[in-house]
Amino acid sequence: MISLALWVLQGPFIHHATADYEKSVINGITVFVSPEAKSHPETTKPCLELISKATREFLRFTPKATHVTLKKTRIWVEQMNPAFPSMCFHESSQECRI
Numbered sequence: 001m002i003s004l005a006l007w008v009l010q011g012p013f014i015h016h017a018t019a020d021y022e023k024s025v026i027n028g029i030t031v032f033v034s035p036e037a038k039s040h041p042e043t044t045k046p047c048l049e050l051i052s053k054a055t056r057e058f059l060r061f062t063p064k065a066t067h068v069t070l071k072k073t074r075i076w077v078e079q080m081n082p083a084f085p086s087m088c089f090h091e092s093s094q095e096c097r098i
Contacts, residue, residue: 020034022035028059028067029051030073044079
């Protein structure tokens, strides 16, 4: 499984258990938002809007035969992870486990 993690830069980083993340689906792709990121809508909302726009465009311009695989991608949104000060790609969900 492919995972993409996005970190919104603001405030100290707090590690949360994966089960604490809010799960939603944007354009058929699963997105997990940490509790800390949810508490900062001023940065998380634009991030989620960007994910919506980017995934919509990505799905629009890629072959439909690839969409099943693309929709297995998981996107993780966190708040100020010091290990990754910007967007980060993880090939495996194992890399995101606490």
